[in-house]
Amino acid sequence: MIAFTEEQEDLRAVVRRFLADRADVRARLDSGEGHDLAVWRQLADQLGLPGIAVPEEYGGSGGGPVELGIVLEEMGRVLLPSPFFATVALVGQALTASGDDAAKSRWLPGIADGSLTATLAVAEESGRATDLTTTATGGTLSGTKMFVVDGHTADLLLVVARTGLFAVEGTAPGVTRTRLETLDRTRRLARIDFDGAPAVPIGESPPRKALDLAVVALAAEQVGGAQACLDMAVGHAKVRVQFDRPIGTFQAIKHKCADMLLAIEAARSAVYHAASAGDELPVAASVAGAYCSVAFTHAAKENIQIHGGVGYTWEHDAHRYLKRAKSSEQLFGAPAAHRARLADLVGI
Amino acid sequence: MHDDDFRARLRAFLVEHHPGRRPKDRTERLAWQKAWLAKLFDAGYAGPSWPREYGGMDLSFARQVIYQEEYAKARVPGPLGTGLGIAAPTLVKYGTAEQKERYLRPMLRGDAVWAQGYSEPDAGSDLPALRTTARREGDEYIVNGQKVWTSSGDIADVLFTLVRTGTPASRQHGISYLLVDAHAPGVTVRPLRDLTGDAHFCEIFFTDVRVPVADRVGEENGGWPLVRTSLGHERAAGAMNQAARYRRVLDELIELAHERGATADPLVRARLADFEMRVRIMRYTGMRTIADILARGEPGPASSTSRLFVVTFEQDLHEFAVDLLGPYGMLGRDDPHAVQRGRWVWGFLRTRASTIGAGTAEIQRNTIAEQLLGLPRDPAMPPSSR
Numbered sequence: 142m143i144a145f146t147e148e149q150e151d152l153r154a155v156v157r158r159f160l161a162d163r164a165d166v167r168a169r170l171d172s173g174e175g176h177d178l179a180v181w182r183q184l185a186d187q188l189g190l191p192g193i194a195v196p197e198e199y200g201g202s203g204g205g206p207v208e209l210g211i212v213l214e215e216m217g218r219v220l221l222p223s224p225f226f227a228t229v230a231l232v233g234q235a236l237t238a239s240g241d242d243a244a245k246s247r248w249l250p251g252i253a254d255g256s257l258t259a260t261l262a263v264a265e266e267s268g269r270a271t272d273l274t275t276t277a278t279g280g281t282l283s284g285t286k287m288f289v290v291d292g293h294t295a296d297l298l299l300v301v302a303r304t305g306l307f308a309v310e311g312t313a314p315g316v317t318r319t320r321l322e323t324l325d326r327t328r329r330l331a332r333i334d335f336d337g338a339p340a341v342p343i344g345e346s347p348p349r350k351a352l353d354l355a356v357v358a359l360a361a362e363q364v365g366g367a368q369a370c371l372d373m374a375v376g377h378a379k380v381r382v383q384f385d386r387p388i389g390t391f392q393a394i395k396h397k398c399a400d401m402l403l404a405i406e407a408a409r410s411a412v413y414h415a416a417s418a419g420d421e422l423p424v425a426a427s428v429a430g431a432y433c434s435v436a437f438t439h440a441a442k443e444n445i446q447i448h449g450g451v452g453y454t455w456e457h458d459a460h461r462y463l464k465r466a467k468s469s470e471q472l473f474g475a476p477a478a479h480r481a482r483l484a485d486l487v488g489i
Numbered sequence: 490m491h492d493d494d495f496r497a498r499l500r501a502f503l504v505e506h507h508p509g510r511r512p513k514d515r516t517e518r519l520a521w522q523k524a525w526l527a528k529l530f531d532a533g534y535a536g537p538s539w540p541r542e543y544g545g546m547d548l549s550f551a552r553q554v555i556y557q558e559e560y561a562k563a564r565v566p567g568p569l570g571t572g573l574g575i576a577a578p579t580l581v582k583y584g585t586a587e588q589k590e591r592y593l594r595p596m597l598r599g600d601a602v603w604a605q606g607y608s609e610p611d612a613g614s615d616l617p618a619l620r621t622t623a624r625r626e627g628d629e630y631i632v633n634g635q636k637v638w639t640s641s642g643d644i645a646d647v648l649f650t651l652v653r654t655g656t657p658a659s660r661q662h663g664i665s666y667l668l669v670d671a672h673a674p675g676v677t678v679r680p681l682r683d684l685t686g687d688a689h690f691c692e693i694f695f696t697d698v699r700v701p702v703a704d705r706v707g708e709e710n711g712g713w714p715l716v717r718t719s720l721g722h723e724r725a726a727g728a729m730n731q732a733a734r735y736r737r738v739l740d741e742l743i744e745l746a747h748e749r750g751a752t753a754d755p756l757v758r759a760r761l762a763d764f765e766m767r768v769r770i771m772r773y774t775g776m777r778t779i780a781d782i783l784a785r786g787e788p789g790p791a792s793s794t795s796r797l798f799v800v801t802f803e804q805d806l807h808e809f810a811v812d813l814l815g816p817y818g819m820l821g822r823d824d825p826h827a828v829q830r831g832r833w834v835w836g837f838l839r840t841r842a843s844t845i846g847a848g849t850a851e852i853q854r855n856t857i858a859e860q861l862l863g864l865p866r867d868p869a870m871p872p873s874s875r
C-alpha cells in the first residue's frame with residue numbers, strides 16, 4: 142500500500158497547477174478532435190506527461206500506475222478532454238505490460254514524446270468485452286468495435302480480438318471510423334469497422350492485463366471527478382444563503398456532503414491499492430471498477446441536488462460531471478460486471 | 490527483534506494460552522475473562538499503545554497493527570468494560586500523577602472494570618444537557634442524578650462520568666469529569682435489557698454519592714474538552730483489527746451461502762461480491778491510514794469516514810445473512826433449529842446499535858461535514874459534540 146512520496150505529491154501539484162491554468166473545458170468541446178491539440182503538446186513538451194508510465198529505455202520517465210493514477214485523478218477533476226487517457230493510460234500501459242519488445246520499441250517512444258496518439262478498442266456491438274467476434278487471420282483484421290475512446294482521431298489502434306491483441310494503423314486501408322454522438326461530450330467515442338485491415342499481433346498472452354490496467358486508470362479519473370463534485374458542492378453550500386443561513390448549516394446538506402466524502406475516501410483506498418497491487422491486480426481492479434464508478438455517479442448527482450436550480454442549468458459544469466460519471470460506468474464494464482468477476486475470482 | 494519474530498511470538502502466546510470456550514454462565518464468564526486479561530498483562534502483552542510506565546507495551550505503530558491483527562485472528566477475549574479506549578487516554582493526558590498511578594495498571598490488567606457514564610435520559614446526542622449534579626462539600630462532591638445505557642455498568646468498578654458542577658443552564662461550560670466508585674454507597678445499578686434480549690447496558694442512579702475531589706480529572710467545570718480524547722493512532726490500528734475480523738465473518742457467510750446452495754442465484758452472488766468489495770476496501774483503507782501515519786505522523790481523512798463505512802457494512806451484512814436464512818431467519822437464538830446458534834439473527838439485532846452507540850451516524854456526519862469539509866456550524870450545536 143502506498144503513501145505518496147514527496148516526488149509524487151510534487152507531480153500532483155504541478156499537474157493541478159497546469160490544468161487550472163488551461164483546462165477550460167467548454168472551449169474545446171465543439172472542435173473536430175474534441176480536445177485542444179495545443180494543450181496536448183504542452184503536456185508533452187513542458188511536462189513530459191505522456192511518458193509518465195513508459196520505461197526509461199523507451200523515452201519515458203519510468204513511473205508506473207501510481208504516477209499515472211495521480212495524473213489521471215487531476216485530469217478527472219477538470220474533465221480534461223485529451224488524448225492522454227486513451228494514448229497513455231490505455232495503450233501506453235498495455236504495450237508496456239505486453240512483454241512484446243518489438244512492439245514496445247516501435248510505438249512507445251512516440252507515445253512518450255507525444256507524437257503518437259493511440260487508443261484501445263475493446264467492446265463490440267453487444268456492448269461487452271466478452272464474446273468477441275473480431276478476428277485476425279493472415280495478418281489482417283475484420284470486425285466491428287464500438288465505444289472506442291478517441292477512436293476517430295487516434296494514430297494507432299490497439300484492438301482486442303478473439304485471439305489476442307493487435308495493432309492497426311488508424312489510417313490503414315480497410316479501417317472505417319465513425320464518431321458517435323455521446324452523452325459525455327468531454328470524451329469522444331467512435332465506431333470502427335475493420336474489413337481486412339493490416340494488423341500486427343502484440344505479445345502472446347491474452348489482453349486481460351491491459352483491461353485491468355484500463356479499469357484502474359478509469360477509476361483514478363473517477364476519483365478525481367468525484368472529488369471535484371464534492372469540492373463544488375461544499376463551496377456552494379458555504380456561500381448560498383437561504384432562510385438567512387448558509388445552506389451548509391442544514392443537516393440535509395451536511396449529511397449529503399459527509400456521505401460523498403465517505404464514498405470518495407473509500408474509492409481512493411480502492412484505487413491507490415489497485416495502482417500498487419502487483420499480482421493482486423485482477424481482484425483489486427475488480428474492486429476499484431465496482432466501487433469507483435458508483436461513487437462518482439453518486440457524487441455527481443448529489444452535486445446537482447445541492448446546487449438546486451443552478452445545478453440543473455446548462456451553463457453550470459455540474460451536468461458535465463454527471464454525464465462523464467454515468468458514461469464512465471459503462472466504459473470498461475458496468476459495476477455489476479465487475480462484481481460478478483470479483484465473485485468468480487474469489488470463489489463466491 | 491524483527492517484526493516477523495514479534496508476530497510469531499505473539500501468535501504462539503495467544504495460541505498456547507488460549508482460555509478455551511466462553512462459559513455460558515455470567516459470573517463464570519467474568520472470572521474467565523479477568524483471568525485471561527491478567528495473564529496477558531503479566532506476560533507483558535497488554536496495552537500495545539500504552540506507555541511502559543503504566544504496564545503497557547509502548548509498541549511502534551507498525552507493531553500495534555501486527556498486534557491488532559493477531560489478536561483478532563486468535564479469537565481470544567477482548568478487554569472488559571469501555572475504559573481502555575476512552576478513559577485511559579484521557580487519564581494519560583489530563584490525569585494527575587496519583588490518578589495515573591492508582592488507576593491505569595488495574596484497568597489494563599482487568600482488575601478494575603471501567604464503564605462510561607455520560608448519557609442520561611434527556612442527554613444523549615445533546616450531552617451538554619446533562620443534569621446529574623455534583624455539589625462540592627469540602628473535599629468531596631455529593632453526586633445526584635441518573636445515567637442510562639451504560640455499557641458494562643453491571644460489572645463496573647469505576648464509572649467515568651460527566652456531571653454538572655455549574656449552574657443548571659451552564660451547558661458544556663459547567664461540566665466536570667468525575668471518577669465514581671461503582672460500589673460506593675448511593676450508587677444503584679440496574680441492568681437494562683436491549684433489543685437482542687441481552688442486558689448489555691444499565692441504568693445507574695446516584696443518590697448522595699460522595700466522591701473525593703481528588704477523583705476529578707481536569708478542572709472543575711472544565712470536563713467538556715476531555716470528552717473527545719482518544720488515541721487516534723490506536724483507533725487506526727484497531728481499524729485493521731476490525732477489517733481482519735470482518736474478513737473472517739464474511740468468509741463464514743460465503744461458506745454458509747455455499748452450503749445452502751444460495752450462490753447459484755446471481756442476485757445472491759452479486760450481494761456477496763458487494764460485501765467482498767467492501768471488506769477489501771475496509772482493509773485497503775486501514776492500510777492507507779497506516780501508511781499515512783508512518784509517512785506523516787497523521788491519519789488522513791479516510792480514518793474519520795471509515796467508522797461510518799464499517800457500521801453501514803456490518804448492518805447490511807447481517808441483514809443479508811438473515812435474508813439468506815429464509816424462514817430460519819425467524820428463529821430466535823435458543824431454538825435448537827437456529828442456524829449456527831442464531832449468530833446471524835443476533836448480529837442483525839445487535840448491529841442496530843452500530844449507528845447509535847458512541848455517537849449516532851447523524852452526529853458523525855455533522856462532525857465530518859464541519860471538521861473535515863469546513864461547512865458552517867449548525868447554530869444549535871455546541872462547538873465540539875460527540
Ligand SMILES: Cc1cc2nc3c(=O)[nH]c(=O)nc-3n(C[C@H](O)[C@H](O)[C@H](O)COP(=O)(O)OP(=O)(O)OC[C@H]3O[C@@H](n4cnc5c(N)ncnc54)[C@H](O)[C@@H]3O)c2cc1C
Nearest residue numbers: 605606607608613614638639640842845846847848849851
Ligand atoms: C449499545 C449501546 C451502548 C451504549 N453505551 C453507552 C455507554 O457505555 N455510556 C454512555 O454514556 N452512553 C452509552 N450509550 C448511549 C449513546 O451514546 C446514545 O444512545 C447516543 O449518544 C444517542 O443518544 P440518544 O440515544 O439519546 O438519541 P438522541 O440523541 O435522542 O437521538 C435520536 C435520533 O435523533 C437524531 N439526532 C439527535 N440530535 C441530532 C442532531 N443534532 N442532528 C441530527 N440528528 C440528531 C439521532 O441521530 C437519532 O437518530 C450507548 C448506546 C447504545 C445503543
